[in-house]
Amino acid sequence: MLKICVDVDKCAGLGMCESWAPDRFEVQSDAKVHVLAENIDESQRDAVQGAIDNCPTGALSIE
Template sequence: MRIEADRDKCAGLGMCEAMAPDFFEVDEEGTVLVLEEQPGEEHRQDLEAAVVSCPVLALKLRD
């Protein structure tokens, strides 16, 4: 599994960081940083929740 973030779409609202703080952080510029691009499968549920919570659809999970 791989996390993809479209930093151009990101509005910096921080929903992803709230849902999965071990994997996402909103930086000083107000855009998402992916802290671990290839997390283990055991984190899928939290990451899917974070992806779905993004109001601007800036996140994707790829298998």
């Protein structure tokens, strides 16, 4: 199982991740992204990888 990681110090709350994978990410009132479900399987990897690749601050990763 893969795990989504967020560096909240880098996150600018722009919401690119939320647009790529809305079932996994949500920008909340604190202007930071919150991971709705941190564990993913291979079927969800493309959407999450799109969010990671398009994060302008590089705050997201998978481990």
